[in-house]
Amino acid sequence: MTEQHIPGMVAAIIAAHASTFAPEGNRLPAQPTPVATSQDPVYLAALQACSALGFIAIDAQCLAQAWQNQSQRTGLFDAAHWPDAPQDFGLAGADPQLAFPQCPRALGLYGVLPSAEWVGRMARAGVPTVQLRFKSDDQNAIRNEVAAAVQAVQGTKALLFINDHWQAAIDAGAYGIHVGQEDLDALQGAQLNAIHASGLRLGVSTHGYAEMVRAHAVQPSYIALGAVFPTTLKKMETAPQGVARLQAYVRLMQQYPLVAIGGIAAEQFPAILATGVGSVAVVRALVNAPEPEAAAHHLLACMR
Template identity: 55%
Template sequence: MTSTLAFAERDIFWPPADELMQAAERIRARLGDWPRAPVPWRICLTAPDAPRAGDLIVVADDNDHPASFAGWLAHGAGVVEAKAGGVSLMLAGQRYAFEGTLAEDWLAALAAFLDCGFEAPDALVLAMAWRDGDDARSDDAWPVDLARFPRLVGLPPVPAEPFASCPARLGLYAVVPSAAWVERVLTLGVQTVQLRMKDAPPAQLAEEIARSVEAGRRHGARVFINDHWREAIAAGAYGVHLGQEDLETLAPAELTAIAASGLRLGLSTHGYYEMLRALHFRPSYLAFGAVFATTTKTLATAPQGLARLARYVRLVEGVVPLVAIGGIDLTTLPGVLATGVGSAAVVRAVTEAQDPQAAVTALHAAFERRPSSG
C-alpha cells in the first residue's frame, strides 16, 4: 500500500475504531490511485461534541435522535440513517434515500470511497454496492455490477414504456448554439448534433429548432434539442436533452408526453447517485461529465476525469449508451475514447476552431483510430 492510501494519523472514524480503520485501508488499497478527498470526511459512530462540516453521523434504526438532527445539520454535518433494508443520508438540505442490502464492511467501504474523492451521496451508493470479500477477489474491486447497486426511494412515476432507443454508439456529438451551426456541422458529416440555445425569444427559438430539425432530416442525422422539449415535439425532433434539474420540475404527465411523441431522451449525470436517478426514467442515453474543466457552463461539481469515466463506462455498458462531455477536444479525445465510451460531445473544439472543417475531420479520424473492441 502506498503512503497515499494509508489512513494512519488521519481522523477517519470517531471515536477511533481500529478494526474499521484496518478494513477501510484494505478496501482502499484495492480501489486504485485516486486524488485524496478535498473534504476531510469523518464517519462518526457516535455524535461528536462539536459536529462540523465533513462529519457524517451514523444513526442506527434502534436509536432515536431526530431532535438532534437539526442541530447537527445546522453545523454542516450529515446524518446517515442505517435501517433494515436501506440507508438514508441527510446533507446540505437534501435527503437521499436508498433501498438495498449492506455488507458488514459497508462503513469501511464508505470511508474508502470518500477517500477516493467522491461526494458523500456517490460514496454511499458505492458503499451499498460493496459486498464482503470484494477486496480479496480481484486487484480491481470496484463495483461494476448494476444489479448490486441500491435502489433510490421516492422517485416519481415514469412513462409505461421506456423512451425510444438510439444507437449504442452515437460517435462524435457536436453541441452547437444555432441552427446555422447545426446545418454547418451536418454538412461536414457529423451525425449527432445538439442545439443548445439558452436565451432566445419564443418565436426565434421555435424557428431555430424547426430549421435544425429539418436540416437533420435532409442529412439523415440525429438532432437533439437542449431543454425545450415542447418545441422539440412540435418540430418532430429526433430527441431532447435534459439536465437533472429538469427532472425535478417536470410532471409525470409531461414526461409521458415526451415519451409518447417518440422523442429520444438524453439525461445529464455527474456521478453515481445521479446515474441511478437518471436510469429510473429509462432514457435513450446518459451524458457524463464534465470530464475535464470547461468554460461553456458553470460546473456544480469538479471535473470528473478519465478514471471515473472508465468506471462509469463499465457499469452501464450494454444497459444504456453513454456520452462523455466537458472540455473534450482533439488533444484529450484519444484518452476519452480509450475508456470505451461510445460517444464524445464537443463544443468549443468545433465552434471556436479556426477551421471547423479541419477540426471535424480530425475529430472523426480520432474515432476511426480507436480499437474496434473499444
C-alpha cells in the first residue's frame, strides 16, 4: 500500500464498520484526526477512519497501530476485519508470575454499593459480587466502613471488592480492590507491589482501547468495561460506549474476566450478556429500587 491508497482505505473501513459502531442508531460524533505516530499508509488510513467513526484520539491511535500490525502480520489490508487479535495490540506474552490472583471468570451480578450496610443487604440477598464504593476524606471513617463491609459479607458467598481504598482493604482482609484508571496511574510501583504481595484480587476500570492496553500492563484479576450507557452517577470523560463497542472490547480482552458497567438496567441484560461478558455491574438498579432485595432477585434471574 502507498500514500495514494489512503483515501480508498479510509472509505473502505468506514463503509465496513459505520453501521456497527452506531449504537442504538446514533454514531458517536466524529473526532479530529490526532497526530500520527507512524507514516505507514495502513496506519494513516485507520487513524482517519477510526476518528471519523467517533473514537477519541488515544483510542484511534491505538486502533491504527493495531490495524498496521494486523496488516503486517497477515500480509494484507482487510478493511472488513476490525482488529481483535491480542498480539496486534501488544497484549501477548505477559509473565504469569506478575499477574494478580485470579478471580472467577463469571463474577455474575456485581453490585456497586455506597455503604457497608448496603453491602451486607445485597450479599444476604444473594448478589455474588459486591463492591464498596465509599466516598470520604476521613481516614478513620474509611477504615471503619471497609472493616464493616468485610464483616457484613461474613457467612455469605459474596466476593467483596473495595473501591480505591487499597490499604484499608488489605488491612481488613477484603477479597479484592477495584481502582479506576486515574487511580491506577497514581499508584506508585511500591504501592502496586504491596497490593500484589497482599494476595488480594485487583479489578481495573477501562473506557476504551488505550485504557485496556494500560490495564493489561499490570495484569489485573478482571477488567471492567464501560460506561456502556449514559450514567448520572459520575462525570465521565468519555461518551457512553454502546453495545457494539462493548462487543469489540470483549473479543479483544477475553483472556480476562470482564465486567460490563454503566447505566445498565434489567431490560438491557440480554444484549449485554450476548457480548460474552461474565458479569454485569449495577448501581442504581439496586440502590434506587423501591424494594432492593426484590430487585436483586429479579436481576439475578436476568443473569441466568
